Amino acid sequence: MPELPEVEVTRRALLRPLCGSRVLDVDMAKALRWPLQCTPQSLAGQRIEDIGRRGKYLLLGLEQGQLIVHLGMSGSLRWHGAGTAPPRGPHEHFRLRTDRGELRLNDPRRFGAVLWHADARTPHPLLGRLGPEPLDPGFEGQQLWRAVHARRAAIKPLLLDQAVVAGVGNIYACEALFRAGIDPRTPGRKLSLRRCQQLLDALRATLEQALCAGGSTLRDFCSSDGAQGHFQQQAMVYGRAGQPCRRCAAPIAQMPQAQRSTYFCRHCQRR
């Protein structure tokens, strides 16, 4: 589920209920990718001051540090106002109770993570390796070109590299390349500055469109208020193998790249 738009939609939905609330307690029922890195009791009593996002990471700013949340492949967060929380489901592995209600992380595959980072002055190592934010207006095509122009790897796996651009996953990499008319197999070093600028524009337009749609919904994604995103109904290529291209009607192709499925149109996307 969780690429930049889904995480951002979740962040916006959580701002109102969570900001300013005070933590009662925290528990991790089943281990996620890593241990929490602190004793759950140490979080009790702290106020949640802000909610940020970096790439696909959601950042809960507490008084004495930061709770870093990653949704992995199958994670979703839900908010339950005070007294409205149903019994815990089998995949609700993390729970944060506050004086206003509780936040739960549902993650069947447990690729997600919740980490405590006490030293807020220096960024957590996981965040330190992230590339620029695609929606940051200060990020220019030239910067993308610099990150890519010396690389032999194909542009599609390069877009998935979080050090090149933060927050892009399989759906939006495929969609942005379609929008830019670029063949996903094109080596990074074959892309001109001009095409990198076009690619960044296309990526931004794709992400903005997904934000407006409330993100994508595949099997288990639900924004925290329970509403479903509907971007996948607008997808031009992702998950559409064999179906006609919405632009030229040629069948959409599917191929593996770096052990992930790439969807593209052989006619509309060129090297």
Place this chain on the structure above:
DNA sequence: CGGCCGACCTGCGGGC
């Protein structure tokens, strides 16, 4: 250093 590959998990849909 760059790039490939396995590992980590569970669930679901398709094919036989």
Place this chain on the structure above:
DNA sequence: TGCCCGCAGGTCGGCC
């Protein structure tokens, strides 16, 4: 109908 295989929105770490 039922079982088995392959695949799924991610990414870290080990290896060449």
